[in-house]
Amino acid sequence: MSGEKKNMTKSGAFKICKELIMCGLICLFSMSSLQQAYASDVSEGEGFNPGDMINHHIKDAHGWEITHGVVVPLPIILYSEPDGLMIFSSSNFFNNAHEEVAYKGYLLSHEYISRADGQPVYDFSITKNVLFIFIDASIMLLIFFAVARGYKKNAGKAPKGIQSLFEPVIIYIRDEVVKPSIGDNYQKYLPYLLTLFFFIWFGNLLGLIPGAANMTGNIAVTAVLALGTFFITNFSGKKAYWSHIFWTPGVPWWLRPIILPVELIGVLTKPVSLMVRLFVSITAGHIVVLSLVSLTFIFHSWMVGFGSTVIVTLITIIELLVATIQAYVFTMFTSLYIGMAVEEHH
Amino acid sequence: MLLSMLMDMQFAVMGAGIGAGLVAIGAGIGIGQIGGSAMEAMARQPEAFGKIQTAMLVIAALVEVIALFGVVVCFLIYTAGTAAA
Numbered sequence: 001m002s003g004e005k006k007n008m009t010k011s012g013a014f015k016i017c018k019e020l021i022m023c024g025l026i027c028l029f030s031m032s033s034l035q036q037a038y039a040s041d042v043s044e045g046e047g048f049n050p051g052d053m054i055n056h057h058i059k060d061a062h063g064w065e066i067t068h069g070v071v072v073p074l075p076i077i078l079y080s081e082p083d084g085l086m087i088f089s090s091s092n093f094f095n096n097a098h099e100e101v102a103y104k105g106y107l108l109s110h111e112y113i114s115r116a117d118g119q120p121v122y123d124f125s126i127t128k129n130v131l132f133i134f135i136d137a138s139i140m141l142l143i144f145f146a147v148a149r150g151y152k153k154n155a156g157k158a159p160k161g162i163q164s165l166f167e168p169v170i171i172y173i174r175d176e177v178v179k180p181s182i183g184d185n186y187q188k189y190l191p192y193l194l195t196l197f198f199f200i201w202f203g204n205l206l207g208l209i210p211g212a213a214n215m216t217g218n219i220a221v222t223a224v225l226a227l228g229t230f231f232i233t234n235f236s237g238k239k240a241y242w243s244h245i246f247w248t249p250g251v252p253w254w255l256r257p258i259i260l261p262v263e264l265i266g267v268l269t270k271p272v273s274l275m276v277r278l279f280v281s282i283t284a285g286h287i288v289v290l291s292l293v294s295l296t297f298i299f300h301s302w303m304v305g306f307g308s309t310v311i312v313t314l315i316t317i318i319e320l321l322v323a324t325i326q327a328y329v330f331t332m333f334t335s336l337y338i339g340m341a342v343e344e345h346h
Numbered sequence: 347m348l349l350s351m352l353m354d355m356q357f358a359v360m361g362a363g364i365g366a367g368l369v370a371i372g373a374g375i376g377i378g379q380i381g382g383s384a385m386e387a388m389a390r391q392p393e394a395f396g397k398i399q400t401a402m403l404v405i406a407a408l409v410e411v412i413a414l415f416g417v418v419v420c421f422l423i424y425t426a427g428t429a430a431a
Contacts, residue, residue, distance in 0.1 A: 049428065051421070051424055051428050055425060277408075280411055280414050280415055281411045281414050283418060284417040284418050284421075285414070287417055287418065288417060322407060325404060328404065329408065
């Protein structure tokens with residue numbers, strides 16, 4: 001009797017489930033047709049596409065477009081078997097009407113250079129991101145040579161000018177980040193870690209300037225920074241570090257075939273997590289700001305424009321914070337990994 | 347019918363929106379817990395205010411990155427969806 005009842009409630013529940021699923025499907029399909037009608041309506045006029053606009057802003061390019069139509073041409077450096085090394089300006093790829101044209105058999109389409117005859121081309125061009133790496137590096141050289149001159153001139157006296165601006169930051173990184181995580185032998189790694197911090201910090205701040213490149217939000221740039229961490233960690237690894245990976249202490253013998261690959265993957269996941277974290281936080285910050293800006297153009301309304309301006313201002317202030325914190329986090333994790341590698345024993 | 351539904355990229359755009367919402371819930375819970383614990387810790391030890399605040403901001407940034415993963419994935423789905431439509 002009770003079994004029958006159970007069966008009945010079960011079939012009842014099944015029925016309700018089926019009905020719910022059907023309702024959901026009907027809703028979805030009706031929405032789909034509605035959407036399609038709406039989409040076809042929009043596509044008749046040349047609509048504003050926020051996706052294309054954002055992609056254009058966060059991706060690398062062969063010319064530096066400061067505002068709409070004002071493009072600084074950058075050098076294109078190509079190598080291919082038939083022509084050898086070629087260097088020319090990226091403005092050759094566009095005619096006076098800003099249309100894409102072929103130059104000496106090369107064609108630039110969607111920021112990808114190809115040969116008309118289909119042979120492979122190696123592209124070593126100074127792109128927008130490479131230019132910003134140079135700008136970042138030259139700003140760092142200017143500032144830190146001035147700071148170093150200050151230390152020579154004011155030896156034993158209070159810091160002056162730009163020196164007193166950067167001294168607290170340098171001291172903070174040294175005393176709060178590098179020293180506690182690496183330990184006694186920290187001075188060997190301090191120059192690299194300070195360079196890393198200031199390179200990422202200045203890069204993040206440069207990326208927030210309107211018209212500038214999304215340099216630290218490029219996965220190739222962050223990959224190279226993470227590779228630096230990977231090589232320094234593994235080349236300075238002491239006996240304790242390697243024995244921890246290959247012969248983890250206190251593990252039963254039957255667990256070793258599982259632990260060993262896990263530890264080996266762990267060696268790789270550390271730099272990969274650094275790479276992805278910096279890339280995502282900077283790129284997504286740009287995407288959020290640009291999406292909020294494009295709301296104005298989606299709604300065609302000055303009131304939305306006013307609102308999005310307020311929100312974008314607030315988000316940009318948060319981005320200033322994020323720029324600093326991400327540089328700090330990258331430096332902190334790098335010094336933690338180095339600290340783990342150089343630890344003698346615990 | 348089911349296949350045509352699966353091939354419809356507009357549903358992908360819808361899914362991107364739902365996914366962004368779910369990620370925001372997760373990140374909200376995470377940042378809320380960090381902020382709550384930090385407030386408690388500051389109330390207990392006001393002299394450690396600076397240290398707790400720094401640690402809080404760093405951990406909040408780590409959680410925020412998870413939310414930003416959602417933003418990037420949704421943006422990729424959106425661009426793929428609008429390119430296919």
